[in-house]
Amino acid sequence: MEDLTFRHTVPASAAGTRLQAIVGVVASGNLEVLAERVLSPTECLFEIRTAAEGFREVWTAVIADFVQRYSPGGLKLSVNDGGARPDTVALRLAQALRMMETGR
Amino acid sequence: MTNWQHGREERQARIGAAANLASGKLVAPQDVTRLLEAVMRPGDRVCLEGDNQKQADLLSGALLAVDTAKVNNLHMVQSGVVLPSHLDLFERGVARRLDFAYSGPQSARIASLLFGGKIELGAVHTYLELFARYFIDLTPNVALIAAVSADRHGNLYTGPNTEDTPTVVEATAFKDGIVIAQVNDVVDELPRIDIPGDRVHFVVKSDKPFFVEPLFTRDPAAITEGQILTAMLAIKGIYAPYGVQRLNHGIGFSTAAIELLLPTYGEALGLKGKIASHFALNPHPALIPAIESGWVKQIHSFGSEVGMEDYIRARPDVYFTGPDGSLRSNRAFCQVAGLYACDMFIGSTLQLDLQGNSSTVTASRIAGFGGAPNMGSDARGRRHPSEPWLQAGREADPETSPMLRRGRKLVVQIGETFGDRNVPLFVEKLDALALAAKLRLDLAPVMIYGDDVTHIVTEEGIANLLHCRNAVEREQAIRGVAGYTEVGRGRDAKAVERLRERRVIVRPEDIGIDPLDADRNLLAARSIKDLVRWSGGLYSAPSRFRNW
Numbered sequence: 174m175e176d177l178t179f180r181h182t183v184p185a186s187a188a189g190t191r192l193q194a195i196v197g198v199v200a201s202g203n204l205e206v207l208a209e210r211v212l213s214p215t216e217c218l219f220e221i222r223t224a225a226e227g228f229r230e231v232w233t234a235v236i237a238d239f240v241q242r243y244s245p246g247g248l249k250l251s252v253n254d255g256g257a258r259p260d261t262v263a264l265r266l267a268q269a270l271r272m273m274e275t276g277r
Numbered sequence: 278m279t280n281w282q283h284g285r286e287e288r289q290a291r292i293g294a295a296a297n298l299a300s301g302k303l304v305a306p307q308d309v310t311r312l313l314e315a316v317m318r319p320g321d322r323v324c325l326e327g328d329n330q331k332q333a334d335l336l337s338g339a340l341l342a343v344d345t346a347k348v349n350n351l352h353m354v355q356s357g358v359v360l361p362s363h364l365d366l367f368e369r370g371v372a373r374r375l376d377f378a379y380s381g382p383q384s385a386r387i388a389s390l391l392f393g394g395k396i397e398l399g400a401v402h403t404y405l406e407l408f409a410r411y412f413i414d415l416t417p418n419v420a421l422i423a424a425v426s427a428d429r430h431g432n433l434y435t436g437p438n439t440e441d442t443p444t445v446v447e448a449t450a451f452k453d454g455i456v457i458a459q460v461n462d463v464v465d466e467l468p469r470i471d472i473p474g475d476r477v478h479f480v481v482k483s484d485k486p487f488f489v490e491p492l493f494t495r496d497p498a499a500i501t502e503g504q505i506l507t508a509m510l511a512i513k514g515i516y517a518p519y520g521v522q523r524l525n526h527g528i529g530f531s532t533a534a535i536e537l538l539l540p541t542y543g544e545a546l547g548l549k550g551k552i553a554s555h556f557a558l559n560p561h562p563a564l565i566p567a568i569e570s571g572w573v574k575q576i577h578s579f580g581s582e583v584g585m586e587d588y589i590r591a592r593p594d595v596y597f598t599g600p601d602g603s604l605r606s607n608r609a610f611c612q613v614a615g616l617y618a619c620d621m622f623i624g625s626t627l628q629l630d631l632q633g634n635s636s637t638v639t640a641s642r643i644a645g646f647g648g649a650p651n652m653g654s655d656a657r658g659r660r661h662p663s664e665p666w667l668q669a670g671r672e673a674d675p676e677t678s679p680m681l682r683r684g685r686k687l688v689v690q691i692g693e694t695f696g697d698r699n700v701p702l703f704v705e706k707l708d709a710l711a712l713a714a715k716l717r718l719d720l721a722p723v724m725i726y727g728d729d730v731t732h733i734v735t736e737e738g739i740a741n742l743l744h745c746r747n748a749v750e751r752e753q754a755i756r757g758v759a760g761y762t763e764v765g766r767g768r769d770a771k772a773v774e775r776l777r778e779r780r781v782i783v784r785p786e787d788i789g790i791d792p793l794d795a796d797r798n799l800l801a802a803r804s805i806k807d808l809v810r811w812s813g814g815l816y817s818a819p820s821r822f823r824n825w
Binding site (some may be wrong): 230 | 694
């Protein structure tokens with residue numbers, strides 16, 4: 174297990190008013206993302222607990238792209254990862270954000 | 278006087294040596310090893326029918342039991358090295374040299390026998406290439422083949438899995454070789470004759486049916502959202518703009534996803550009748566929903582697929598069938614069809630390098646090529662035009678005058694940037710190079726050469742290599758769809774953006790695809806049971822795929 178934390182400052186807050194959302198499942202090759210609207214609008218925080226060690230660089234890149242693309246201000250995103258591939262991680266993060274925005 | 282009949286006399290002598298073991302052409306199963314000892318000579322070239330799917334397993338076992346004082350150092354020339362006994366022959370010294378095309382399940386062991394010097398490797402071929410050599414410099418002295426049934430004259434019915442048999446028999450029987458067939462049954466009247474009896478010298482009735490592997494069944498339940506996304510990209514970003522109607526699909530999950538998206542996503546895009554109508558393809562169960570929805574006009578097959586027999590029988594407008602109603606497959610003809618009459622090959626691979634060379638060889642596995650290099654290459658002898666072929670040719674070479682310009686086959690590599698256990702698809706250097714150095718091969722086993730690849734599709738987008746004008750652009754186009762792999766993270770971001778402006782790289786959003794729409798609900802069937810339902814109960818899924 175490895176714990177990783179990333180904190181970013183962003184220009185805008187995540188859309189929508191929903192306070193909490195959860196997507197995905199904790200399973201091998203998959204991951205669960207819990208999104209909570211608990212921070213100030215220009216802050217976002219990622220707390221990652223992953224089964225696969227030694228992928229810090231990849232996580233850094235995936236999260237940086239996600240932040241740049243969506244500006245998820247105000248969100249704390251907790252990730253419970255079962256060794257998912259980076260593209261699956263990016264997809265689940267986007268799904269969590271959509272759920273915060275639209276509730277689906 | 279010169280004797281011009283050495284081969285014929287030799288064959289007669291060998292058949293004569295086995296006369297006391299046969300009643301007519303029939304040989305009892307317990308006498309097969311003695312039969313082989315009688316008709317074989319040390320160093321013979323032997324084709325032990327190991328196809329992609331069906332296996333002459335009884336004959337393989339019998340050959341393994343020969344007295345190595347009588348039969349040894351054989352040169353095996355067979356397309357598939359699939360059964361453990363195929364390799365036991367080399368451990369025992371029955372065989373020494375090997376020319377083959379495919380080794381799927383034995384890929385790790387074949388590598389270790391090569392490293393250990395137990396196998397002297399001729400070459401790894403494509404199917405069509407090995408078949409070609411059967412007629413030039415690798416003609417078998419003895420062929421050991423498998424069929425469903427025989428009559429007393431040695432006529433053979435191969436059933437749906439005809440596969441390589443006609444080719445192997447043609448090369449052997451007409452060049453003074455000996456053909457021995459194992460059959461499941463000996464009957465008075467055959468449903469149809471696939472191999473005429475005058476080409477078959479001995480027939481053995483096996484106690485159990487020959488082994489056939491269901492190689493082309495992909496369980497829709499295992500298809501991921503990433504594979505669905507790549508399939509959406511392929512359909513909207515390649516099939517549609519080129520109008521690809523004649524094609525071959527590889528066996529991976531991404532192409533299974535494409536098959537299952539045709540009646541849903543493809544229908545919604547209004548593409549029915551415009552794409553994916555004529556296939557060189559095994560009877561993939563995943564294509565059933567598209568067939569049932571009226572997408573597919575015609576399919577010619579290399580082999581059959583376990584469980585598809587009744588479905589095929591009920592759909593003769595789509596498949597090639599014999600007077601008995603069952604499928605007639607033929608690997609050599611279907612490979613030729615894929616090479617010359619298809620405008621696109623789309624399939625997955627294990628490794629892609631910075632110039633687009635692809636390989637399924639890893640440091641410890643030699644899986645062979647099968648048909649992919651043939652399907653996935655431009656046929657330089659092709660002369661008939663078609664819209665996709667002309668369009669690809671135009672993109673590759675806009676300068677040459679249209680009347681003198683070659684077209685191009687679309688050769689598409691599709692896959693997710695990371696495979697099983699997070700192994701990257703993209704690499705700086707193929708493992709095949711290290712393997713070639715270790716085995717001192719003249720050539721690294723490259724499955725599809727980069728200059729034949731026209732498109733690479735990943736969840737990050739499509740790279741159209743036809744638009745690349747030099748090696749630098751090509752490398753950045755590949756890095757630009759390589760996602761978070763080291764190769765992908767090593768991209769020149771500005772160069773990749775410029776390629777995107779020129780549409781060399783196309784992102785999902787550039788063609789109106791939202792990755793969040795890549796949902797399993799888009800699949801026309803989400804389980805094997807759904808496929809059975811689509812087939813009206815005609816598809817009979819092999820037990821290992823049933824969970825009900």
